[in-house]
Ligand SMILES: Cc1cc2nc3c(=O)[nH]c(=O)nc-3n(C[C@H](O)[C@H](O)[C@H](O)COP(=O)(O)OP(=O)(O)OC[C@H]3O[C@@H](n4cnc5c(N)ncnc54)[C@H](O)[C@@H]3O)c2cc1C
């Protein structure tokens with residue numbers, strides 16, 4: 001199929017990549033740009049493992065046609081580290097064991113990042129409701145909520 | 157593999173010309189939350205994709221008699237916009253309860269309507285508010301009441317060369333409520349949903365709307381139940397009668413979310429609850 005150039009800002013840097021019209025952002029990130037943080041759990045929007053930030057807001061990269069992000073800003077879990085230093089949420093997830101297999105973690109982190117940007121001090125219910133679209137097969141929900149609360153409380 | 161063309165026009169005339177060229181071979185793409193799963197799993201194989209997110213159709217305006225909502229306004233915007241909260245609180249509530257954050261940031265009101273799911277949350281609220289849609293094609297435009305728009309599951313009167321450009325929500329007076337029962341609290345499709353609007357004159361009911369989701373091939377206005385309430389003094393008894401009548405008008409199916417039997421039982425309770433809770437709501441005044 002004919003390819004087109006797609007240009008967008010990925011984790012702070014402009015990238016130009018050849019894509020076909022039916023590829024999703026998830027396809028392009030994983031298969032063309034080797035950005036494998038976003039995971040493909042279902043490819044139909046249900047699981048949240050592919051969640052990235054588009055202009056700062058969480059969206060499903062599996063439901064986002066790649067060409068529609070032309071000129072826009074995409075942040076994946078690879079973009080959370082600043083100068084080799086893990087993000088506070090990454091530290092909290094890591095130290096508090098907020099995962100077992102880790103498959104859901106990149107999506108969880110991006111949604112948590114957006115939550116704390118909007119609401120630096122969320123209640124337990126606010127966390128549960130904001131994170132409701134991200135599933136964890138390993139059932140690490142309690143540790144995930146605690147890690148977010150610990151970051152909000154300034155422990156990291 | 158066949159070539160698929162991608163268009164992202166910035167002018168409406170361009171968009172309708174592209175649709176006129178491709179007719180039913182083109183797929184309109186808004187937020188993609190309904191279309192992309194079908195594309196990813198090859199359930200639809202369009203020859204062309206027409207992305208409408210760059211047409212400037214994402215806005216909410218307040219006119220003298222109606223809210224005008226652009227077709228690509230997202231569910232996230234509907235949930236938080238002050239005009240929607242003030243004049244169409246049932247729509248804001250339906251938006252808040254639909255999908256999850258990442259879905260709401262992409263999903264659009266036009267997509268919810270055009271997709272025509274029997275479970276479409278925004279549609280259930282919009283029907284209770286007497287909304288209409290503006291349809292545009294290269295040959296003209298028409299306004300259609302939402303109540304006349306749906307023909308069946310994923311079937312509407314929308315022609316292949318037509319786009320939904322705007323949704324008009326009359327500033328209708330009354331007390332409203334939207335309730336949804338799902339298998340879980342977050343990111344879930346409705347087992348049954350209900351939107352009601354009561355226009356009161358003291359303790360007399362001047363007019364009423366009762367709309368059910370996931371209870372018929374399309375979101376359903378229960379007109380006989382509405383009629384029961386009209387001109388009557390609202391009592392708990394009458395509310396129970398109206399709820400029973402609303403369910404009598406429905407024709408739910410058994411699917412992976414619930415049995416038809418359960419939908420009727422739960423639906424009756426949900427209609428009662430919605431009517432009772434609406435009475436305690438602040439009256440919306442245009
Ligand atoms: C995980 C998940 C959870 C969901 N939860 C809910 C929920 O709780 N409640 C609910 O109601 N829905 C839910 N949905 C369904 C979906 O998010 C909504 O129906 C949404 O509003 C669709 O809008 P969209 O912009 O994403 O549509 P798209 O996928 O872009 O389009 C849907 C259909 O409408 C057509 N279309 C779109 N816009 C127009 C237009 N302006 N004119 C003409 N045709 C048009 C498209 O061609 C396509 O056929 C969910 C979806 C997912 C993936």
Ligand code: FES
Nearest residue numbers: 041042043048062
């Ligand atoms: S892979 Fe995108 S939501 Fe599951």
Ligand code: FES
Nearest residue numbers: 100102136137138
């Ligand atoms: S840690 Fe395994 S899915 Fe969440």
